[in-house]
Amino acid sequence: xxxxxxxxEVLRGIDLDIADGEFVVFVGPSGxxxxxxxxxxxxxxxxxxxxxxxxxxxxxxxxxxxxGIAMVFQSYALYPHMNVYENMAFGLKLxxxxxxxxxxxxxAAAETLNITDYxxxxxxxxxxxxxxxxxxxxxxxxxxxxxxxxEPLSNLDAALRVRMRxxxxxxxxxxxxxxxxxxxxxxxAMTLADRIVVLNEGRIEQVGQPMELYERPRNLFVAGFIGSxx
Ligand code: ADP
Ligand code: MG
Numbered sequence: 001x002x003x004x005x006x007x008x009e010v011l012r013g014i015d016l017d018i019a020d021g022e023f024v025v026f027v028g029p030s031g032x033x034x035x036x037x038x039x040x041x042x043x044x045x046x047x048x049x050x051x052x053x054x055x056x057x058x059x060x061x062x063x064x065x066x067x068g069i070a071m072v073f074q075s076y077a078l079y080p081h082m083n084v085y086e087n088m089a090f091g092l093k094l095x096x097x098x099x100x101x102x103x104x105x106x107x108a109a110a111e112t113l114n115i116t117d118y119x120x121x122x123x124x125x126x127x128x129x130x131x132x133x134x135x136x137x138x139x140x141x142x143x144x145x146x147x148x149x150x151e152p153l154s155n156l157d158a159a160l161r162v163r164m165r166x167x168x169x170x171x172x173x174x175x176x177x178x179x180x181x182x183x184x185x186x187x188x189a190m191t192l193a194d195r196i197v198v199l200n201e202g203r204i205e206q207v208g209q210p211m212e213l214y215e216r217p218r219n220l221f222v223a224g225f226i227g228s229x230x
Contacts, residue, residue: 001050003036003202010036012202013050020055023172023179025189027225028199034182037199038148041180042071054145065095070139071148074155076131078123078138084110085119088137095142102141109140112174113167129160136171149181153188165191186226190214198222 003011010033018024026034039045041052043064051058059067078087085106092102110116113133123131132152139147152168153161169192172179183189189196190210198205198213198221206218210226217223 001037001040001052002048003033003040003045004048010202011040011047014199014202014204015050016197016204016207018178018180021176021178023181023192023194024197025181025183025193025195026197026199027183027186027189029225030184032199033202034184034199035150038071038150038180038182041146042069042148043067044071068145069148070142070144070146071150072135072139072152074151076123076135076155078131078134080123083120083122084115084126084134084137087123087134088141091138092141105141105143106137109137112140112171113137128156129164132156132164133167140175144177146178146180149179151183152181153183153185161185161188168192190226196226198225200225 001011001014002009014037026037028034036045040047043059043062047060051060053059054068079090082090088106088109089102092105097105106119107116110119113136115130115133115137118126118130118134123134126134136152149168153164156164165188168181172192181192193210195207196210196213197207200221206213206222208216213222213226217226
């Protein structure tokens with residue numbers, strides 16, 4: 001995958017296979033192209049060169065909603081005038097699912113995320129962690145083949161970040177859906193990932209299991225990034 005904005009090369013030949021059900025975490029410093037990578041996978045940005053295939057089929061000419069992907073952003077972007085239930089149901093209504101099916105999915109997702117008690121609350125009456133769960137719930141109800149998470153914990157305080165980390169791990173254990181997760185937090189990457197991909201200036205520096213990268217970093221950049229305390 002290659003992508004430029006004007007004269008800035010943001011993705012410089014990213015080439016990677018991700019296994020079905022894998023939890024892959026992309027780490028790298030601010031500006032290295034993490035969000036752009038996710039946005040191209042989601043179909044929100046077009047590639048200049050390369051191809052994205054899901055389950056063996058190129059999806060490059062499919063719209064975001066046709067890709068079987070759900071993305072959770074750093075800012076949760078909940079609709080303030082809708083309650084939790086409506087926030088989660090909204091996308092399904094647009095996709096013309098029937099009411100019973102919407103209800104089934106919203107309640108199942110709420111159960112999974114432990115937010116059943118908040119379904120009738122508006123976002124402003126929720127804590128940061130609860131809002132984050134609603135944003136994840138909105139993705140879960142779509143029953144995607146792939147989840148994309150763009151620094152989903154970066155707006156939470158340190159204690160909540162630790163707790164939510166466990167929730168992501170247990171969510172993956174339960175759903176077993178492929179997850180592509182972006183962060184600049186090494187600890188998050190080390191604890192969540194089946195494999196970590198270290199990005200630097202739009203290139204992959206190294207890919208491997210967390211301990212592999214920790215013990216055998218290929219170069220100083222990886223060593224500095226994975227090894228240094230945050
Ligand atoms: P990260 O998420 O790793 O911080 P981004 O993917 O957001 O990095 O950005 C990578 C580079 O691409 C940055 O230099 C950023 O300024 C640039 N960039 C991102 N989006 C756009 C855009 N829509 N137009 C122009 N430049 C952009
Ligand atoms: Mg980003």
